[in-house]
């Protein structure tokens with residue numbers, strides 16, 4: 001957030017602007033929302049793959065201290081010297097994309113987190129689940145009945161909204177979208193293997209019921 005904010009100030013100085021450009025504002029506000037949401041819903045981090053399977057090690061230490069701050073701010077860095085004017089229609093479309101992505105991301109992460117914390121929660125009584133030999137159940141309706149990783153789908157739509165304000169003149173601001181797609185496809189495969197190992201036949205049944213991994217009817 002601080003790096004992004006300083007890029008907004010650098011843009012004003014370099015481009016001699018009285019205020020940051022619309023594209024710089026969108027990138028800053030979108031990423032600020034992501035960070036604030038992560039802090040607000042901090043307890044939901046406890047049911048993510050990093051904590052459930054991976055544990056704390058080099059990836060999270062290096063990822064959180066170096067990778068995230070210095071590569072996730074590349075869109076703002078790019079905009080400092082590469083103005084990318086946006087029409088009101090483009091701004092509205094990008095904001096709508098971000099809102100849809102955020103809604104899917106937040107709702108699906110919170111649904112799974114609430115279910116893992118208390119499967120008997122009356123607010124989740126409408127959801128179907130299948131039991132597994134471990135005593136835990138797997139959701140097969142609601143967001144987790146649409147695709148196997150609805151939270152990744154929402155996150156990818158948001159990633160697209162973070163790159164679009166920078167236009168199509170250079171590959172650098174698209175770095176995040178490309179890296180994130182590879183990261184999440186790889187993460188999805190890792191999670192599939194881990195869940196198959198943990199849940200065996202119940203996982204196979206889940207995969208037969210929910211056929212698509214990230215995008216309904218496509219992948």
Ligand SMILES: NC(=O)C1=CN([C@@H]2O[C@H](COP(=O)(O)OP(=O)(O)OC[C@H]3O[C@@H](n4cnc5c(N)ncnc54)[C@H](OP(=O)(O)O)[C@@H]3O)[C@@H](O)[C@H]2O)C=CC1
Pocket residue numbers: 047048049050052105109112115116136137138139140144148149151152155187191194195206
């Ligand atoms: N911006 C970034 O750089 C990154 C963001 N993220 C985001 O973080 C969020 C969390 O992602 P991540 O930790 O990878 O994965 P998930 O939050 O999807 O966690 C996967 C775990 O959820 C449980 N699960 C899977 N399917 C079901 C089901 N049908 N019913 C109930 N539980 C189920 C399993 O664990 P168990 O059964 O043991 O509970 C599984 O191992 C995502 O939104 C992702 O996009 C992730 C990586 C990087």
Ligand SMILES: CC(C)CCC[C@@H](C)[C@H]1CC=C2C3=C(CC[C@@]21C)[C@@]1(C)CC[C@H](O)C(C)(C)[C@@H]1CC3
Pocket residue numbers: 034037038045048050059060062063064067068
């Ligand atoms: C160094 C490698 C090439 C990759 C490093 C991966 C890490 C940067 C990510 C692994 C899982 C992450 C999550 C978030 C940030 C990136 C890392 C650390 C997250 C905290 C971002 C905010 C979200 O709201 C979240 C759902 C809490 C995320 C959880 C996973």
